[in-house]
Structures are given as C-alpha cells and as structure tokens.
Amino acid sequence: MASNTKAIPHLQSIEISQQLIVNGKPFLMLGAELQNSSMTSSAYMDTVWQKLVDTHINTVLGCVTWEDIEPVEGKFDFSELDKVIEGARSHGLHLVLLWFGSFKNGLSSYAPSWVKQDIKRFPRAHLRKAGGVLKTADVVSIFHTGVRDADARAFSALMSHVKEVDQAHGTVIMTQVENETGLLGDSRDGSATANKKFSGQVPKELVEHLSSNWDSLSPDLKSNLQVFKSLDHKAGSWETVFGKSKQTDELFMAYHYAVYVNHVAAAGKKEYGIPLYTNVWQNYVGSDDDNAFPVIAGGGGEPGDYPSGGGVSNVLDIWRTFAPSLDFIAPDIYLNDYSVSCKKYRHLNQPLFIPEQRRDEYGARRIWKAFGSFQAIGTSPFGIDTLEPETNPFTRHYRLLSQVKEIVLEAHRNPGSSIGFFFDELLEDGRDPSLPTVARFGDFEVTINRCFVFGKPGPGAGMLIHQGGAKFLLIGWGFQAEFKNTSPKSTFTGILNFTEKVVDKDTGKLITGKKLNGDETRSGRFLMMPNEDPDYGGFPICVTIPARTMIAECEVYSLEEDSSDI
Numbered sequence: 001m002a003s004n005t006k007a008i009p010h011l012q013s014i015e016i017s018q019q020l021i022v023n024g025k026p027f028l029m030l031g032a033e034l035q036n037s038s039m040t041s042s043a044y045m046d047t048v049w050q051k052l053v054d055t056h057i058n059t060v061l062g063c064v065t066w067e068d069i070e071p072v073e074g075k076f077d078f079s080e081l082d083k084v085i086e087g088a089r090s091h092g093l094h095l096v097l098l099w100f101g102s103f104k105n106g107l108s109s110y111a112p113s114w115v116k117q118d119i120k121r122f123p124r125a126h127l128r129k130a131g132g133v134l135k136t137a138d139v140v141s142i143f144h145t146g147v148r149d150a151d152a153r154a155f156s157a158l159m160s161h162v163k164e165v166d167q168a169h170g171t172v173i174m175t176q177v178e179n180e181t182g183l184l185g186d187s188r189d190g191s192a193t194a195n196k197k198f199s200g201q202v203p204k205e206l207v208e209h210l211s212s213n214w215d216s217l218s219p220d221l222k223s224n225l226q227v228f229k230s231l232d233h234k235a236g237s238w239e240t241v242f243g244k245s246k247q248t249d250e251l252f253m254a255y256h257y258a259v260y261v262n263h264v265a266a267a268g269k270k271e272y273g274i275p276l277y278t279n280v281w282q283n284y285v286g287s288d289d290d291n292a293f294p295v296i297a298g299g300g301g302e303p304g305d306y307p308s309g310g311g312v313s314n315v316l317d318i319w320r321t322f323a324p325s326l327d328f329i330a331p332d333i334y335l336n337d338y339s340v341s342c343k344k345y346r347h348l349n350q351p352l353f354i355p356e357q358r359r360d361e362y363g364a365r366r367i368w369k370a371f372g373s374f375q376a377i378g379t380s381p382f383g384i385d386t387l388e389p390e391t392n393p394f395t396r397h398y399r400l401l402s403q404v405k406e407i408v409l410e411a412h413r414n415p416g417s418s419i420g421f422f423f424d425e426l427l428e429d430g431r432d433p434s435l436p437t438v439a440r441f442g443d444f445e446v447t448i449n450r451c452f453v454f455g456k457p458g459p460g461a462g463m464l465i466h467q468g469g470a471k472f473l474l475i476g477w478g479f480q481a482e483f484k485n486t487s488p489k490s491t492f493t494g495i496l497n498f499t500e501k502v503v504d505k506d507t508g509k510l511i512t513g514k515k516l517n518g519d520e521t522r523s524g525r526f527l528m529m530p531n532e533d534p535d536y537g538g539f540p541i542c543v544t545i546p547a548r549t550m551i552a553e554c555e556v557y558s559l560e561e562d563s564s565d566i
Contacts, residue, residue: 009173009274011327011351016415017375018327018351020275022094022173026412028371028405029173029378030398031096033061033356034385036104040068042083049091054389056398059094059173061355061380065110066101070154073114078161085162089171096355096380098176099158101151101264105281106184106307108139115140115147122147125183128190137185142253142260143193152267163272174274176355177265177326180281181257182307187249198252202241206255207234209321218347220313224251246303251318253309258322265325275327278319279355280311282336313344320350332356332382338366342374351375356382361393365422365461368476371401372420372463375412397461400550403503404475407510411465417441422461423450423478441466444483444493444556451480451530455537462529462550470496473510474529474552482526485558492559495521501551513549527554 011018012026019026032052038044039062052060062084069076088095100110108116115122125141126134140147159175166172183189188198210217210225211234217225227243235241242248265276283306306312311319311329319329330353333341338357346352352374357363359381370376381394389395401408411418421437437448446464450457462476474481485493498521500513520528529552 007170008167008272009170011275011377014375014413016349017346017412018377019409019412020173020351020377023170026409027173027377028401028409029059029094029096029353029380030057030401030405031059031061031355031378031380032057032359032384032394033098033380033382034063035383036063037065038385039063039084040065040080042080042087045084045087048385049087049093051389052093052384053091055384055387055392055395056402057093057384057394058402059096059378059380060088061096061098061176063098063100063110064158066099066115066151066154067110067112069158070112073112073150076154076157076161078158078165081161082165085166085171089169094170095172096174096176097158097162097172098179099155099264099268101155101178102140102147102260103178103181105180106139106182106310111140111147115150122150123191123193125189125194126191127183127186134190135185137183139183141189141191141193142256143189143191143197148260148263152264155264156267156271159268160271162274167272172274175268175276176330177268177276177278178261180279180307180310180332181261182281182310183253183304184307185304187246187303187308188253197256198239199237201235202238203255204235206318206322207241209317213317216348217317218313218344220344221315221317224314246308247314250303250308250315253303254311254315254318255322257309258311258319262323262325265323269325277326277328277330277353277355278311278323279330279332281307282331282333282341283312283314284335313347316344316347320348327351328353330355334358339369339373342370342376346374351377353377354379356380359383359387359392359394361459362424364393364397365424365459367397367401368420368422368461368463370420371408372411372418374420400475404551406508407465407473407475408463411463416466418463418465419448420461420463421448421479423457423459425459426456439464440486441472442469443485443487443558444470445486446472447482447484448479449482451478451528451534453528453530453534453537455535458531458535460529460531467553470556472554472556473501474527474554475550477529477550478531480522480526480528481554483556487558487560489560490558491561494557494559495524495527496555496557498527498552498554500549501553502549503551510551510553516552527552 009022012021104110123141123144125137125139127137162172224247233241238252328350331341331345367379419439423434460478465473498516501510502513504511
C-alpha cells in the first residue's frame, strides 16, 4: 500500500514554490492542450498520439465531458476514456484531464442533456439587461445545490475510476476542475436566489480574511477593495461592506464560484488525491505587443466581458482561500503581458502552470520566461493536435527543453539561480519591441541582448543558469550575454572559457563539445548564442557559427588593479 501511495503524482514543496512529482521524481511538464472535444474520441486520438511524441510533448491536456461519462443520470460510461488513457500510456505520454462539468468557458455547454433541460432541478443564471429585463443564460446558477451536488457526484466517479485503472501506472498526473468559470454577459447573476444572497450578510470568514491578511493580498485585489477599506464595515450586505460597483459584483461571484468549485474538487480529491487546479480566462486590458487583436477575443476589462467571478488576479486571494481543495489557480495567457501574468500567478509562492497559451512562435518563445524566471511546473499551447511537428514552433523549443529538463528542475530548487528571456521579431519600422534583460548573480551583473552579427538581428529565447561562483550555463538561441563584476575594485571583466555542451542521452549529464573562445565571444567582449541561420548582412566573412547544440557553459573572471599597477 505504501508503494502505491508513493506512485501517486503529487506536488512537493521547494524553497519558494512546488514541483510536480511523477513516478517519484521531479517532472517538468512540456504540455500541450488538444482542441476542445478531441479527446472524446479514442479513434481520433489514435491519429494524433505519434504527432505529439514527435513534437517532444510529454503531457497532453484533453477533456473529459460530463455529458459523455454520464449521458443518463446515475449511469457512468468510461469506455472511451479508458481507450484514451491506454493510447497515451502506450506512447509514453502523460495526461492532464480537463473536467468539463458544470462550466466550460463560462457556459454549461458540456453538461448532460438531463441537466440542460431540467430548469426546476438545475436553475439557470439570469443576466440583467436594459429596462430591468432578465435574460436566461446558457449556464447553471451557482446559487442552487442541485447541479453542484450532481457535478460533484460525477467528478467523484471519474476520479475513482481513474484511480482504479491508472494508479499503478501514473499516466494521469493532474486534473483540471471545470474550465474558465465565471459569468459572461453580466457582472453578477441577477436571479431571485442570487439577489437574496447579495442582499444578505457577507460571510464572516470572507471579511475576516480580507481584514486580517490585508498586507499579503495581491495588489490587484487591494485596488478593488479601497471602498471596503474606507468604509470599514465588518458586517452587512455585499454593497454595505464593499460599496456599489461591478467589482463588488465580481467579489460576490468569485466567493460563490470558489465555494462551488471547491465542493466539486473535494469530492474528487477524496477518491484520488492527485493535484487539482482550475484555469482562468483573463481580464484583458492590453497586450504585450502592438498586435491589434479585437478586444472581444480577450474578454475586455470589465467583469462580465470576461467571466465574472473566475480566478483573475483581482480575486485570486479569494479563490486560494475558499477553494482549498485546488492545489493552485492557473492562468490562460493569450493576449495579456506574459511575464506580468506569470508574476501575478506566483502570488504567495503558488506554483505556476500555464494550461493554455498561444501555439505560434511568438507564444513558444515566452515559455522560457515561465521556466527560467518563474519556476513553472509546465506550459501548454492550445489546439496542438491540428499542427504538424515539422512546422509546429514548439517542436524545437520542447526538443531543447526535453534535453535540459533535469538541469532546469535543479535550478528551480535553487531560488535566484536562473532567468528566462525572449526577443521578438523587430517591428516593420525597425524598432525593437524587446528590452535587454539585466540580472545579478553573486558578484556579476549580466546583460542579455538579442544576438547581433552584422545583418538584421533575429528573434531569440532561452535561459541563463548561475552554477555558482563565476560559472554560468546558457541555453537557447538568438541572444548574447555580457558580464560585469560589480565590485568597485574591479577594473576588467573577461571570459575565461566558453564551451559548447552536449547532453548525454543515457546519463543526462553535460559533455564537452567545441571550445568557443574566439569569434563566438567577439574576441572576448560577450558570449554569442546565435540563431540557426544568422544574418551576416552581406559581410564576406562568417564571424560566428550558427546555433548547433544551443547549450554552452562559460566561466568569467575579473581583475583588480590599483593605480600603481596601471
């Protein structure tokens, strides 16, 4: 029995975060999410598995829908899921199951027909429209226990079954509970039951939590609680305690969504205690580049434009406190600033997992920031099964990460030892949208810029790991690193050696390739990690080599001279 318990995937605390443990070892999730309904068909998945392997993915995120496993109330059918699990296992892939229960993208589109059609047992939320008109929403109301309890029973049955068929194998390593919860089209449910709750007393435990933990609340939540702070009301209706605003509506919905989802999660965790999380449709207030996406694609900046009550950073503390059966809350990052979003979801050292993100090269470059700077346990581009490995941007990024994953995991256990970065394509007018990355490690300050040879500098991405003292590991392409000793006594900082490295397939250890102390350091000025096809701008001499292994180790040094030595 003890050995089975050890085999269960779980999260293990490290100094400033947690790591995912699979088969008894830390695991770096190189994930990818399928299109919404792909995993409802094992026959379809049989055409996809090898493509995923060839893309160097090690974990696949795919749905298990309530309507599929319980088409008739109380009668469960897991036959298709069993075939999917076996298919993944036979290809050496892990799975993260996405439970599409009561909620999927703020709607109830994957609930069974017996739930959708019975509004007496399973009432709907109502949207408040102009002139006091109420519109029936395509989503169940969270203010009734009937659908919540039915959802919990179904999720419990799912997790019990997964334990039965997979505990000995560990193919399924996590489960997402619901998908992008929250109310679309209004800042809060306007149904009679919801109104009664809204006019009633704010739960005492919520007020106490916000008051007693004020200093540790996220800045985004604090900014929405200024009225609460100024009123200093410890009891009363939601508007009495928090004031009248859409933000108050959002707090109201967030608390009740968190309690609802926690009820479902707790039922499943009781059956099989693998990590559970829920994902979040972000409140979009601007992208991190000049791409002109329509605001509707990102949801907008007001509750109801994006799902009101979902675990956005404005209410992240509410979810973390009142959904304790969830191990973490995970952001879907498409249009928001990637680095800022990563930082927000590391709030109070919760682990970072990005279950949905862009699948293009622009998105792929950004995963290095997640892994290098924010100790991410995994990343996952969405809609991966409709891309081919040969043209999928993630293939080369995941190929390199799969080689160095043990090194990355070790860096995660040493806080402050690594930093990730990316450099996007230059804009059409020649402007550079990507700033240099500057970091300090011990006595040395390192400045990381995009790699420049002679022609037009290209994009790049990677991470730098401090190995102690004056030794550093560089992973990636399209960048260059310059070092400076920060001591006021230092008069010179140089490169002692720069060596190409290769990962031994059998041991995972780094072995030495070529020495790179010549043109690849620009005669000792900085370390170059070029692109695979660097642009020489017509210069007749190739002064550097294209990227090969994309891994290099360096040691720098500094000199101190007094006036008598000069």
